[in-house]
Amino acid sequence: NAGVTQTPKFQVLKTGQSMTLQCAQDMNHEYMSWYRQDPGMGLRLIHYSVGAGITDQGEVPNGYNVSRSTTEDFPLRLLSAAPSQTSVYFCASSPRPGLGYTFGSGTRLTVV
Protein backbone atom coordinates (compact mmCIF):
# COMPACT_ATOMS: atom_id res chain seq x y z
CA ASN A 1 0.00 0.00 0.00
CA ALA A 2 2.00 2.96 -1.31
CA GLY A 3 -0.39 5.75 -0.20
CA VAL A 4 0.43 9.04 -1.93
CA THR A 5 3.49 8.97 -4.19
CA GLN A 6 5.17 12.13 -5.37
CA THR A 7 7.94 12.37 -7.94
CA PRO A 8 10.54 13.71 -8.15
CA LYS A 9 11.73 14.28 -4.58
CA PHE A 10 14.15 17.03 -5.62
CA GLN A 11 14.33 19.21 -8.71
CA VAL A 12 16.35 22.21 -9.86
CA LEU A 13 14.93 24.29 -12.69
CA LYS A 14 16.14 27.30 -14.58
CA THR A 15 13.91 30.35 -14.77
CA GLY A 16 11.45 29.98 -17.61
CA GLN A 17 11.56 26.19 -17.78
CA SER A 18 8.40 24.16 -17.39
CA MET A 19 7.91 20.89 -15.61
CA THR A 20 5.30 18.60 -14.11
CA LEU A 21 5.26 17.35 -10.55
CA GLN A 22 3.66 13.95 -10.41
CA CYS A 23 1.24 12.74 -7.74
CA ALA A 24 -0.46 9.37 -7.59
CA GLN A 25 -2.53 7.67 -4.91
CA ASP A 26 -3.71 4.10 -4.74
CA MET A 27 -6.40 4.50 -2.09
CA ASN A 28 -9.26 5.47 -4.43
CA HIS A 29 -9.58 8.86 -2.74
CA GLU A 30 -11.78 11.41 -4.45
CA TYR A 31 -10.29 14.51 -2.81
CA MET A 32 -6.79 15.59 -3.81
CA SER A 33 -4.87 18.80 -3.23
CA TRP A 34 -1.56 20.49 -3.93
CA TYR A 35 0.11 22.66 -1.30
CA ARG A 36 3.31 24.62 -1.19
CA GLN A 37 5.28 25.06 2.01
CA ASP A 38 7.40 28.13 2.62
CA PRO A 39 9.23 29.04 5.86
CA GLY A 40 7.00 30.85 8.34
CA MET A 41 3.90 30.50 6.18
CA GLY A 42 2.65 26.99 6.82
CA LEU A 43 1.10 25.21 3.85
CA ARG A 44 -0.82 27.15 1.25
CA LEU A 45 -3.31 25.59 -1.11
CA ILE A 46 -2.48 25.81 -4.82
CA HIS A 47 -5.15 23.69 -6.54
CA TYR A 48 -7.57 21.01 -5.49
CA SER A 49 -9.90 18.40 -6.93
CA VAL A 50 -12.99 16.55 -5.76
CA GLY A 51 -12.88 13.88 -8.43
CA ALA A 52 -11.81 13.07 -11.96
CA GLY A 53 -12.46 16.02 -14.24
CA ILE A 54 -13.22 18.45 -11.39
CA THR A 55 -10.57 20.93 -10.25
CA ASP A 56 -10.46 24.43 -8.84
CA GLN A 57 -8.01 27.07 -7.71
CA GLY A 58 -6.79 27.48 -4.19
CA GLU A 59 -5.09 30.35 -2.43
CA VAL A 60 -1.98 30.67 -4.63
CA PRO A 61 -2.79 29.28 -8.12
CA ASN A 62 -0.85 31.71 -10.32
CA GLY A 63 1.83 30.02 -12.41
CA TYR A 64 0.44 26.53 -11.86
CA ASN A 65 -1.90 24.30 -13.79
CA VAL A 66 -3.61 21.01 -12.89
CA SER A 67 -5.78 18.37 -14.45
CA ARG A 68 -7.44 15.25 -13.10
CA SER A 69 -8.14 12.71 -15.81
CA THR A 70 -8.22 9.75 -13.41
CA THR A 71 -9.00 9.25 -9.74
CA GLU A 72 -5.42 8.14 -9.08
CA ASP A 73 -3.36 10.93 -10.66
CA PHE A 74 -3.22 14.66 -10.01
CA PRO A 75 -0.18 16.26 -11.70
CA LEU A 76 0.87 19.85 -11.05
CA ARG A 77 2.38 21.78 -13.95
CA LEU A 78 4.66 24.75 -13.63
CA LEU A 79 4.17 26.71 -16.81
CA SER A 80 7.24 28.99 -16.73
CA ALA A 81 9.26 28.57 -13.55
CA ALA A 82 10.16 31.64 -11.50
CA PRO A 83 12.44 31.95 -8.45
CA SER A 84 9.33 32.75 -6.36
CA GLN A 85 8.21 29.18 -6.98
CA THR A 86 11.15 27.81 -5.05
CA SER A 87 9.39 25.82 -2.34
CA VAL A 88 8.48 22.40 -1.04
CA TYR A 89 5.39 20.99 -2.73
CA PHE A 90 3.02 18.50 -1.16
CA CYS A 91 0.27 16.46 -2.70
CA ALA A 92 -2.46 15.12 -0.42
CA SER A 93 -5.55 12.95 -0.74
CA SER A 94 -8.60 12.07 1.34
CA PRO A 95 -11.69 9.89 1.00
CA ARG A 96 -13.66 12.43 3.02
CA PRO A 97 -12.02 15.69 4.10
CA GLY A 98 -13.41 15.44 7.61
CA LEU A 99 -11.06 12.52 8.12
CA GLY A 100 -7.99 14.58 7.28
CA TYR A 101 -5.60 14.20 4.39
CA THR A 102 -2.82 11.72 3.66
CA PHE A 103 0.23 13.55 2.39
CA GLY A 104 2.96 12.55 -0.01
CA SER A 105 6.60 12.95 1.00
CA GLY A 106 6.99 16.23 -0.86
CA THR A 107 9.07 17.65 -3.70
CA ARG A 108 11.76 20.22 -2.98
CA LEU A 109 11.91 22.53 -5.99
CA THR A 110 14.59 25.14 -6.54
CA VAL A 111 14.31 27.65 -9.38
CA VAL A 112 17.55 29.43 -10.26
Added chain:
Amino acid sequence: AQTVTQSQPEMSVQEAETVTLSCTYDTSESDYYLFWYKQPPSRQMILVIRQEAYKQQNATENRFSVNFQKAAKSFSLKISDSQLGDAAMYFCAYRRATDSWGKLQFGAGTQVVVTP
Protein backbone atom coordinates in the same frame (compact mmCIF):
# COMPACT_ATOMS: atom_id res chain seq x y z
CA ALA B 1 -12.17 34.16 5.40
CA GLN B 2 -10.83 31.82 8.03
CA THR B 3 -7.39 32.19 9.53
CA VAL B 4 -5.42 29.86 11.72
CA THR B 5 -2.89 31.33 14.13
CA GLN B 6 -0.10 29.54 15.92
CA SER B 7 1.55 32.14 18.12
CA GLN B 8 4.53 30.07 19.28
CA PRO B 9 7.23 29.73 16.62
CA GLU B 10 9.19 27.35 18.86
CA MET B 11 8.67 25.41 22.08
CA SER B 12 11.28 23.50 24.03
CA VAL B 13 10.52 20.57 26.35
CA GLN B 14 12.58 18.06 28.29
CA GLU B 15 12.11 14.37 27.78
CA ALA B 16 9.24 12.94 29.85
CA GLU B 17 7.79 16.40 30.43
CA THR B 18 4.62 17.93 28.99
CA VAL B 19 4.34 20.68 26.40
CA THR B 20 1.25 22.49 25.13
CA LEU B 21 1.02 24.08 21.70
CA SER B 22 -1.54 26.78 21.09
CA CYS B 23 -3.76 27.32 18.06
CA THR B 24 -6.52 29.83 17.55
CA TYR B 25 -8.74 30.20 14.53
CA ASP B 26 -11.14 32.72 13.19
CA THR B 27 -14.44 31.51 11.78
CA SER B 28 -18.13 32.36 11.67
CA GLU B 29 -19.03 28.71 11.08
CA SER B 30 -20.42 26.39 13.73
CA ASP B 31 -19.57 23.10 12.03
CA TYR B 32 -15.97 22.41 11.16
CA TYR B 33 -13.01 20.11 11.69
CA LEU B 34 -9.68 20.82 13.33
CA PHE B 35 -6.47 18.88 12.91
CA TRP B 36 -2.93 18.72 14.23
CA TYR B 37 -0.25 17.51 11.84
CA LYS B 38 3.33 16.61 12.72
CA GLN B 39 6.22 17.19 10.31
CA PRO B 40 9.49 15.58 11.45
CA PRO B 41 12.82 16.30 9.71
CA SER B 42 11.91 13.65 7.14
CA ARG B 43 9.40 16.22 5.80
CA GLN B 44 6.51 13.75 5.90
CA MET B 45 3.22 15.27 7.10
CA ILE B 46 1.60 12.98 9.66
CA LEU B 47 -1.92 13.39 11.02
CA VAL B 48 -1.71 13.41 14.82
CA ILE B 49 -5.24 14.11 15.93
CA ARG B 50 -8.56 15.45 14.68
CA GLN B 51 -11.53 17.11 16.35
CA GLU B 52 -15.07 17.64 15.14
CA ALA B 53 -16.53 20.94 16.30
CA TYR B 54 -19.83 19.36 17.33
CA LYS B 55 -18.17 16.90 19.65
CA GLN B 56 -17.67 18.38 23.08
CA GLN B 57 -15.31 15.63 24.18
CA ASN B 58 -11.68 16.46 23.58
CA ALA B 59 -9.89 14.06 21.23
CA THR B 60 -7.05 11.91 22.55
CA GLU B 61 -4.50 9.73 20.76
CA ASN B 62 -2.11 8.02 23.16
CA ARG B 63 0.19 10.77 24.54
CA PHE B 64 -1.46 13.46 22.43
CA SER B 65 -4.59 15.27 23.55
CA VAL B 66 -6.35 18.47 22.67
CA ASN B 67 -8.12 21.16 24.62
CA PHE B 68 -10.90 22.34 22.33
CA GLN B 69 -12.58 25.54 23.47
CA LYS B 70 -15.21 26.31 20.83
CA ALA B 71 -16.40 29.62 22.22
CA ALA B 72 -12.85 30.87 22.51
CA LYS B 73 -11.95 29.40 19.09
CA SER B 74 -8.97 27.71 20.63
CA PHE B 75 -7.52 24.28 19.85
CA SER B 76 -4.37 23.49 21.81
CA LEU B 77 -2.33 20.29 21.59
CA LYS B 78 -0.80 18.70 24.67
CA ILE B 79 2.07 16.26 24.30
CA SER B 80 2.57 14.26 27.48
CA ASP B 81 5.66 12.26 28.44
CA SER B 82 7.60 13.87 25.58
CA GLN B 83 10.00 11.67 23.64
CA LEU B 84 12.92 12.54 21.39
CA GLY B 85 10.84 11.33 18.45
CA ASP B 86 8.28 14.05 19.13
CA ALA B 87 10.75 16.67 17.91
CA ALA B 88 9.11 18.12 14.81
CA MET B 89 7.18 21.01 13.35
CA TYR B 90 3.51 20.88 14.35
CA PHE B 91 0.78 22.43 12.24
CA CYS B 92 -2.77 23.24 13.24
CA ALA B 93 -5.33 23.06 10.42
CA TYR B 94 -8.98 23.96 9.93
CA ARG B 95 -11.62 22.79 7.52
CA ARG B 96 -15.17 24.09 7.22
CA ALA B 97 -17.61 21.16 7.29
CA THR B 98 -19.88 22.68 4.63
CA ASP B 99 -16.99 23.12 2.23
CA SER B 100 -17.63 20.41 -0.33
CA TRP B 101 -14.19 21.00 -1.78
CA GLY B 102 -12.52 19.87 1.42
CA LYS B 103 -10.02 22.68 1.65
CA LEU B 104 -7.65 22.72 4.62
CA GLN B 105 -6.24 25.96 6.03
CA PHE B 106 -2.98 25.72 7.98
CA GLY B 107 -1.28 27.77 10.63
CA ALA B 108 2.38 28.78 10.30
CA GLY B 109 3.57 25.96 12.56
CA THR B 110 5.33 25.50 15.91
CA GLN B 111 8.75 23.87 16.11
CA VAL B 112 9.01 21.49 19.07
CA VAL B 113 12.50 20.85 20.41
CA VAL B 114 12.94 17.93 22.81
CA THR B 115 16.00 17.95 25.05
CA PRO B 116 17.36 14.87 26.86
